[in-house]
Amino acid sequence: MAITLEKTIEALLNGKKYATLRDILMTTNEADIAAIFSELPEENIPLLFRLLPKDMAADTFALMDADQQELLIRGFSDNELKEVFDELYVDDAADIVEEMPANVVKRILANTNPDTRKIINEILKYPEDSAGSLMSVEYISLRPKMTVSDAIKRIRRTITNAETIYTCYVTDDNRHLLGYISVRNLLLSEKEEIIEEIMETTPIYVHTTDDKEDVAKKMGKYDFVTMPVVDVEMRLVGIVMFDDAIDVMQDETTEDIERMAAISPTEESYFKTSDFKHAKNRILWLLVLMLSAMFTGKILDYYETAFSALPLLVGFIPMLMGTGGNCGSQSSTMIIRGMAIDQIHLKDFFKVIWLELRVSLILSLALALVNGVRIMIMYWNNPDKLALSLVISISIIGIVIISQIIGCSLPMLAKKLKLDPAVMAAPLITTIVDAASIFIYFNVAIKFFNL
Amino acid sequence: MAITLEKTIEALLNGKKYATLRDILMTTNEADIAAIFSELPEENIPLLFRLLPKDMAADTFALMDADQQELLIRGFSDNELKEVFDELYVDDAADIVEEMPANVVKRILANTNPDTRKIINEILKYPEDSAGSLMSVEYISLRPKMTVSDAIKRIRRTITNAETIYTCYVTDDNRHLLGYISVRNLLLSEKEEIIEEIMETTPIYVHTTDDKEDVAKKMGKYDFVTMPVVDVEMRLVGIVMFDDAIDVMQDETTEDIERMAAISPTEESYFKTSDFKHAKNRILWLLVLMLSAMFTGKILDYYETAFSALPLLVGFIPMLMGTGGNCGSQSSTMIIRGMAIDQIHLKDFFKVIWLELRVSLILSLALALVNGVRIMIMYWNNPDKLALSLVISISIIGIVIISQIIGCSLPMLAKKLKLDPAVMAAPLITTIVDAASIFIYFNVAIKFFNL
Numbered sequence: 001m002a003i004t005l006e007k008t009i010e011a012l013l014n015g016k017k018y019a020t021l022r023d024i025l026m027t028t029n030e031a032d033i034a035a036i037f038s039e040l041p042e043e044n045i046p047l048l049f050r051l052l053p054k055d056m057a058a059d060t061f062a063l064m065d066a067d068q069q070e071l072l073i074r075g076f077s078d079n080e081l082k083e084v085f086d087e088l089y090v091d092d093a094a095d096i097v098e099e100m101p102a103n104v105v106k107r108i109l110a111n112t113n114p115d116t117r118k119i120i121n122e123i124l125k126y127p128e129d130s131a132g133s134l135m136s137v138e139y140i141s142l143r144p145k146m147t148v149s150d151a152i153k154r155i156r157r158t159i160t161n162a163e164t165i166y167t168c169y170v171t172d173d174n175r176h177l178l179g180y181i182s183v184r185n186l187l188l189s190e191k192e193e194i195i196e197e198i199m200e201t202t203p204i205y206v207h208t209t210d211d212k213e214d215v216a217k218k219m220g221k222y223d224f225v226t227m228p229v230v231d232v233e234m235r236l237v238g239i240v241m242f243d244d245a246i247d248v249m250q251d252e253t254t255e256d257i258e259r260m261a262a263i264s265p266t267e268e269s270y271f272k273t274s275d276f277k278h279a280k281n282r283i284l285w286l287l288v289l290m291l292s293a294m295f296t297g298k299i300l301d302y303y304e305t306a307f308s309a310l311p312l313l314v315g316f317i318p319m320l321m322g323t324g325g326n327c328g329s330q331s332s333t334m335i336i337r338g339m340a341i342d343q344i345h346l347k348d349f350f351k352v353i354w355l356e357l358r359v360s361l362i363l364s365l366a367l368a369l370v371n372g373v374r375i376m377i378m379y380w381n382n383p384d385k386l387a388l389s390l391v392i393s394i395s396i397i398g399i400v401i402i403s404q405i406i407g408c409s410l411p412m413l414a415k416k417l418k419l420d421p422a423v424m425a426a427p428l429i430t431t432i433v434d435a436a437s438i439f440i441y442f443n444v445a446i447k448f449f450n451l
Numbered sequence: 452m453a454i455t456l457e458k459t460i461e462a463l464l465n466g467k468k469y470a471t472l473r474d475i476l477m478t479t480n481e482a483d484i485a486a487i488f489s490e491l492p493e494e495n496i497p498l499l500f501r502l503l504p505k506d507m508a509a510d511t512f513a514l515m516d517a518d519q520q521e522l523l524i525r526g527f528s529d530n531e532l533k534e535v536f537d538e539l540y541v542d543d544a545a546d547i548v549e550e551m552p553a554n555v556v557k558r559i560l561a562n563t564n565p566d567t568r569k570i571i572n573e574i575l576k577y578p579e580d581s582a583g584s585l586m587s588v589e590y591i592s593l594r595p596k597m598t599v600s601d602a603i604k605r606i607r608r609t610i611t612n613a614e615t616i617y618t619c620y621v622t623d624d625n626r627h628l629l630g631y632i633s634v635r636n637l638l639l640s641e642k643e644e645i646i647e648e649i650m651e652t653t654p655i656y657v658h659t660t661d662d663k664e665d666v667a668k669k670m671g672k673y674d675f676v677t678m679p680v681v682d683v684e685m686r687l688v689g690i691v692m693f694d695d696a697i698d699v700m701q702d703e704t705t706e707d708i709e710r711m712a713a714i715s716p717t718e719e720s721y722f723k724t725s726d727f728k729h730a731k732n733r734i735l736w737l738l739v740l741m742l743s744a745m746f747t748g749k750i751l752d753y754y755e756t757a758f759s760a761l762p763l764l765v766g767f768i769p770m771l772m773g774t775g776g777n778c779g780s781q782s783s784t785m786i787i788r789g790m791a792i793d794q795i796h797l798k799d800f801f802k803v804i805w806l807e808l809r810v811s812l813i814l815s816l817a818l819a820l821v822n823g824v825r826i827m828i829m830y831w832n833n834p835d836k837l838a839l840s841l842v843i844s845i846s847i848i849g850i851v852i853i854s855q856i857i858g859c860s861l862p863m864l865a866k867k868l869k870l871d872p873a874v875m876a877a878p879l880i881t882t883i884v885d886a887a888s889i890f891i892y893f894n895v896a897i898k899f900f901n902l
């Protein structure tokens with residue numbers, strides 16, 4: 001549907017049907033309009049933006065891609081710039097400022113009012129991955145001695161400047177967080193009740209310096225729409241909104257998945273990343289893994305006499321290395337994801353090893369059996385080669401067990417060493433397991449055939 | 452902190468300090484209490500549950516694990532069961548009923564009132580992955596002709612039965628969805644304004660039969676706290692809450708990650724899954740991949756004369772297969788995740804291939820160069836083996852390009868065929884790429900050394 005609408009809009013723009021365009025924009029959600037902007041030719045963007053009703057313009061602007069925002073800002077008069085930035089939530093404005101080149105930032109700050117400028121500068125001071133950089137500073141605060149009807153009056157008065165009203169925070173005169181109350185509970189209460197008697201006082205909050213991933217997890221745990229952010233002196237300084245927390249969760253998951261595939265994570269989207277950036281994000285691990293695979297090659301070279309005497313051995317290398325790699329990556333994936341969603345903790349280390357050991361016994365016996373039978377059928381008429389089925393089966397048992405133990409323990413060790421467990425995923429595990437597989441296989445074969 | 456609290460609670464339970472326990476529970480969030488329950492010995496669960504204040508008991512119950520819920524229900528008198536289920540939101544009750552064995556379900560339904568029972572049965576009729584199975588049926592609906600003050604009165608009256616009040620839905624007498632209005636806008640408006648003049652009419656909703664993953668994505672796109680669910684006749688039948696949507700997103704991501712590691716996804720958590728279930732979830736793909744790796748082995752067997760004549764060739768097999776596998780899994784991961792978060796669409800097929808081709812050229816040349824130089828240094832005094840550096844470099848170029856093209860195209864083909872793209876991830880890609888790598892490598896070597 002979005003595509004058709006985009007085509008229609010382009011046609012209307014070309015035909016200068018501005019009144020019709022305005023009607024269409026007014027009945028379209030801001031997120032959809034922002035998506036349309038990203039598909040339009042550059043020259044149409046300022047024109048269409050100026051057709052937006054004033055109350056939708058800022059919201060749409062906040063949802064657009066950074067390069068389109070920059071294009072628009074460069075085309076804005078000082079007055080237009082001021083109008084848009086006055087309408088934006090301050091945390092959105094700070095996010096935009098962070099993405100812009102220095103000369104654009106200067107113009108933006110010159111055209112915002114001093115109060116806003118001060119808050120933007122303060123938000124930009126927080127470390128990039130902190131709760132402080134994520135929070136919104138426009139929330140509703142109430143005082144403990146207010147009555148419910150005072151509170152509702154205050155909400156009505158400050159509502160236009162607040163990003164959310166669903167949860168109101170109760171603070172003392174020095175802004176210390178005392179508790180919170182939802183609009184729902186306010187509406188449920190009698191008008192003359194006192195806030196401090198009906199507010200929730202369970203102290204759940206985050207600090208400005210907390211990692212934003214932990215903030216998102218905490219919000220998910222408690223199903224909070226907003227999470228209060230306090231400074232070291234427990235003063236309320238902002239709130240984190242659920243939609244920003246969802247974005248953090250999604251970005252962190254993408255990072256994890258990319259790390260698990262040996263890619264250095266970036267913030268840019270797939271098509272917005274340049275070819276060289278794509279290559280740069282992938283080359284480091286490819287080189288590391290390539291060079292460590294040479295080590296496996298060295299181990300293979302060491303067994304040259306064995307496979308020269310019995311070349312049939314070589315044909316089983318891909319299957320054995322592959323099975324080891326797959327078992328290792330299954331185990332490491334279960335552990336990495338389990339830790340990411342807080343189902344597995346470091347204290348479970350031995351519990352995990354013991355579980356994986358039991359599972360690896362079941363798996364290795366099943367795989368060894370299937371393989372043994374298959375090779376026996378293949379070489380039924382050749383008693384010499386029939387012995388191979390036993391070598392392969394024994395090797396598989398050893399390889400599967402070792403691979404699963406390596407696969408489950410390395411991500412936990414990484415976490416213990418304060419590294420990202422996702423780094424210990426399939427590619428690295430596979431390379432380590434490959435070497436172990438070759439070692440086990442040839443030692444079994446040499447013992448068995450006296451090579 | 453949770454662990455310390457749990458130990459304290461156990462000590463207090465043993466010391467029969469019930470008054471103290473009750474005080475602690477009252478200042479603790481329900482999600483934390485549910486987490487404590489999951490750590491307690493079974494015999495303490497009913498006792499601690501009975502100490503919970505009435506208004507917290509149902510919320511805590513809804514957040515507990517299914518096995519603990521079952522334990523409690525089996526211990527409840529009919530009266531206690533009725534009390535807890537009367538307090539639960541109907542969609543939570545339906546979720547619990549779904550997890551319980553038949554005899555427990557029978558007791559639950561016998562002890563809920565007829566209206567609730569009817570709604571539970573209706574929710575259970577929706578397909579497991581549909582919006583209908585996810586939705587809540589307790590929302591606030593307004594009529595178009597109401598004034599703002601009528602609306603606020605109605606909200607106050609129906610608030611206790613609604614899971615959320617932040618967005619109120621406007622319906623006609625036949626429950627057709629006409630629009631929505633937030634409590635925020637109600638509070639901002641004059642008391643005598645008419646709802647249909649101030650409500651939002653942008654029609655964003657989902658159908659009861661829509662896939663719950665699509666519902667979660669749509670809510671993320673529009674940053675909705677609640678999403679209305681309509682039936683085929685456009686009648687409002689429920690709403691999906693943001694916290695349930697977040698759970699869906701997280702579960703779907705876990706499923707994707709597990710599929711990408713060749714594991715059949717389950718809904719149970721890591722430690723709650725039995726050893727045999729773990730083995731069952733992993734064995735299928737291990738078998739498939741093991742047998743297809745035999746195919747790579749067959750290709751290797753075919754080149755026996757080549758590596759018997761020049762055994763040095765064997766040592767490079769792990770490096771070449773590994774590099775191909777890693778390149779393929781990097782590409783497939785980028786595409787699978789890109790499609791999951793809607794950054795890459797099927798219509799981008801050729802754009803993706805072209806991008807990956809360009810990136811693969813950069814990567815392959817860099818890797819070929821590093822390898823060529825390394826082998827030249829290794830075998831500097833041996834002109835014969837020096838030629839090997841050229842064979843390896845040329846093979847790498849071919850392998851990297853082919854691997855990335857396979858890696859990026861297979862997930863998109865899977866999607867085109869309405870399969871889950873995540874199935875086409877590292878393990879399968881690696882197996883396919885292994886065969887291609889061996890084929891390229893030995894053909895280059897045979898040409899070069901006239902083997």
